[in-house]
Amino acid sequence: MEAVPDATRPTSEDLTQAIRQQGITLEASPYPIAYLDFQGRFLYASSDFPRPAEARPRLEGRAIWDWIPVDQHEAARSFFTACADGSVVGGAVPEGPVSRVAEPGSLPLACIIHPGVHLLLYPLRGPGRPLGVLAVALPETARGDSENLERREGHYRRRLTAVLEASREVLSSLDRDVILQNVVQRVRNLVAVPEAVLFLFAEDGETLLPVVAHVDSFYEEVMALRLKKGDGIVGWVAKTGRSEIVNHAEHDPRSLQVPGTPVEPTSLLCAPLLMKDRVFGVLALTRLGGDDFEREDLELATIFAGHCSVAIENARLYAELRQTVTELRTTQDQLVQSAKLSALGEMAGGVAHDFNNILSAILGRTQLLLREVKGGSTREALSVIERTALDGAHTVKRIQEFTRVRHDESSESVCLNQVMLEVVDVTRPSWQSGVKVRGEHIRVETDLTSKRPVSGSAAELREVFTNLILNAVDAMPKGGVIRVSTVDEGDQVVARVADNGIGMDEETRTRAFDPFFTTKREKGNGLGLSVAYGILRRHRADIGVHSAPGEGATFVIRFPAGAVAPAAPTPPPEILESPRALRVLCVDDEEAVLDVLCDLVEALGHRVDRARTGAEAIEMACRTAPEIVFTDLGMPEVSGWDVAEGVKKGSPETLVALVTGWGAQLERESARQRGVDWILPKPFTLEEIGRVLSQAAGLHEGKSAA
Numbered sequence: 001m002e003a004v005p006d007a008t009r010p011t012s013e014d015l016t017q018a019i020r021q022q023g024i025t026l027e028a029s030p031y032p033i034a035y036l037d038f039q040g041r042f043l044y045a046s047s048d049f050p051r052p053a054e055a056r057p058r059l060e061g062r063a064i065w066d067w068i069p070v071d072q073h074e075a076a077r078s079f080f081t082a083c084a085d086g087s088v089v090g091g092a093v094p095e096g097p098v099s100r101v102a103e104p105g106s107l108p109l110a111c112i113i114h115p116g117v118h119l120l121l122y123p124l125r126g127p128g129r130p131l132g133v134l135a136v137a138l139p140e141t142a143r144g145d146s147e148n149l150e151r152r153e154g155h156y157r158r159r160l161t162a163v164l165e166a167s168r169e170v171l172s173s174l175d176r177d178v179i180l181q182n183v184v185q186r187v188r189n190l191v192a193v194p195e196a197v198l199f200l201f202a203e204d205g206e207t208l209l210p211v212v213a214h215v216d217s218f219y220e221e222v223m224a225l226r227l228k229k230g231d232g233i234v235g236w237v238a239k240t241g242r243s244e245i246v247n248h249a250e251h252d253p254r255s256l257q258v259p260g261t262p263v264e265p266t267s268l269l270c271a272p273l274l275m276k277d278r279v280f281g282v283l284a285l286t287r288l289g290g291d292d293f294e295r296e297d298l299e300l301a302t303i304f305a306g307h308c309s310v311a312i313e314n315a316r317l318y319a320e321l322r323q324t325v326t327e328l329r330t331t332q333d334q335l336v337q338s339a340k341l342s343a344l345g346e347m348a349g350g351v352a353h354d355f356n357n358i359l360s361a362i363l364g365r366t367q368l369l370l371r372e373v374k375g376g377s378t379r380e381a382l383s384v385i386e387r388t389a390l391d392g393a394h395t396v397k398r399i400q401e402f403t404r405v406r407h408d409e410s411s412e413s414v415c416l417n418q419v420m421l422e423v424v425d426v427t428r429p430s431w432q433s434g435v436k437v438r439g440e441h442i443r444v445e446t447d448l449t450s451k452r453p454v455s456g457s458a459a460e461l462r463e464v465f466t467n468l469i470l471n472a473v474d475a476m477p478k479g480g481v482i483r484v485s486t487v488d489e490g491d492q493v494v495a496r497v498a499d500n501g502i503g504m505d506e507e508t509r510t511r512a513f514d515p516f517f518t519t520k521r522e523k524g525n526g527l528g529l530s531v532a533y534g535i536l537r538r539h540r541a542d543i544g545v546h547s548a549p550g551e552g553a554t555f556v557i558r559f560p561a562g563a564v565a566p567a568a569p570t571p572p573p574e575i576l577e578s579p580r581a582l583r584v585l586c587v588d589d590e591e592a593v594l595d596v597l598c599d600l601v602e603a604l605g606h607r608v609d610r611a612r613t614g615a616e617a618i619e620m621a622c623r624t625a626p627e628i629v630f631t632d633l634g635m636p637e638v639s640g641w642d643v644a645e646g647v648k649k650g651s652p653e654t655l656v657a658l659v660t661g662w663g664a665q666l667e668r669e670s671a672r673q674r675g676v677d678w679i680l681p682k683p684f685t686l687e688e689i690g691r692v693l694s695q696a697a698g699l700h701e702g703k704s705a706a
Helices: 012-022 070-085 146-171 176-191 219-223 232-240 295-372 376-403 416-426 428-436 458-474 506-510 528-538 591-603 614-624 640-650 668-673 686-705
Strands: 033-036 042-045 110-114 117-126 129-138 195-201 207-214 244-246 266-275 278-288 412-414 442-448 454-456 480-489 492-499 542-547 553-560 583-587 607-611 628-632 655-660 678-681
Touching: 070 117, 070 129, 176 195, 176 207, 176 278, 176 295, 195 232, 207 219, 207 232, 232 244, 232 266, 232 278, 244 295, 266 295, 278 295, 295 376, 295 591, 295 686, 412 416, 412 458, 416 428, 416 442, 416 458, 416 480, 416 492, 428 442, 428 458, 454 458, 454 553, 458 480, 458 492, 458 528, 458 553, 506 542, 528 542, 583 591, 583 614, 591 607, 591 628, 591 686, 607 614, 614 628, 614 640, 628 640, 628 686, 640 655, 655 686, 678 686
Parallel strands: 442 480, 583 607, 583 628, 628 655, 655 678
Antiparallel strands: 033 042, 033 129, 110 117, 117 129, 195 207, 195 278, 244 266, 266 278, 412 454, 480 492, 492 553, 542 553
16 A cells, blocks of 8 residues: 655654654453554564464554554544544544544544454654554454444543643653552542552562541551562552452451451452563552442453553653763762862962072071060061961961871860850850940850760861851841751761851852852952861762752761771970080072071071082082981972981981971871971971971981990
């Protein structure tokens, strides 16, 4: 038979893909069904779909035209063309002989009679466009009873149309909760039942839980029901995977009474929810008072359950995908944040080296002058310079926090509850007294239920939470409530700092931990949250923020729970008066730093040799055997590590002090193994150099006495 002309705009591949995406199981239908393209070719057909005697077992690829009587070909082609154009619209069931094909444009379906076979044809539509034609083979009906045939076929058509409409609405959403509610509501209307309950398997795959119940009474009792696979009629259907009608279920030996409900005449219809031959739930429909179900009810519920299974499974997969995307986005944000801070850390390395060298020269010269000036305005001016240089050193140290690697602070067992209480007390002037001046009121509420300690530095964690509370205060210009809480969650201790202030938009939230990003203008430098982020990463803790404009902000910090053994107290370094002058070798490639270092050592009464390169220092140390060497770390060609190893090799008794702006990032035990006896931070002070020299003199004196 010639193909329908000009009806091929949507291709057969479109329909094939749509069928596969919806996962429609043809064999689940109680009626033989098939899908055809607009040229009348079979794309899919159920195994029980009727075939002409001469047809091969598979109908796919064969045209339907050979089945249709010749006198109906023109009407059939017109119907397929109308389906392709999308011009078939809804209307009433046609009157007159059912063997006639309805005129195109008047109905959403048409009846075609082939000897012994009654077919209903429905146009199939996808999102905004036609996809193909659905063929449904009705049960055999007596040809002679024309009026009864018309009535039965009209009834079938209306109910199948209702199934398709209900399925279309259920499939229109990807929200799992919406889908579950729609399934129960639609199946109640479709089968005309007063009560319906949707059961799904729990994660153990054995326990059925009611997730949606539309019942007139005893709702709480129904929702409390728990069924194992095989328990009751619902559990039996879940076990067998077969739909079942049980009229007068109160007499069925498999029946289980819902605890707390009365015994009364009940009819039950249960249809399984299937996906890839696996039962994952059951639709249970109930009629009370002896109103029985019929076979037709079971067929409709089974078809509908098959379509609903696809929708529920799609929603589950979508929810999993959305969760995965959320987790990936969170991980990506953390990686991006870490990359930003890592880049800043690398930048800070160069800044620290150069800036600390400058500060070393300024601070050293200033302290030498302070030893000579006893009073007056000059001494006050020098004190200002000294204090400013020390503040500059502190700023560099804060920038270095972004590297998130420090070895100058030991871990301790920290009680977060105690830290929170201390921070609330420390910040009280800001959130209690400060805002009262503006006529506003801020209240801090605590809910500290955690019982487990964390490992880290209490001082650093106080800095983190102090920063968060002060930020919350700034975010509540009209007052409000700050809620501080801790709780144990599994192997984590979770702390939260929440406010009901102005909140943040999405851009601000995503950049909250960026270095130098601030919304406080002249009041902030944009380092507070970045420093907090670096501290928390050193504590192996994760921090996140939930916020929206006008809805406040909640910072959530998750610590790995666990304590550390208390460390033995470290006695403060003993500052000794040098029993004698030492021979000292100073090496630094920066002339200004080398000069001030030598001058400070000489001011303390020691003899000084100087070297401008690491190679020169090693050669000089082997020749003069100084008692201590002060060496810069970052020097070209021969670094401070090389100097320490070379000096120890040529003169094992010589002590080595490594001078660096990265003292907090160096592991002291590792440095000791490489020949370093002290790590002296830049910018160094006169007191720090004097302490090292006094200890060095004491060590040499002890060796001489021994």
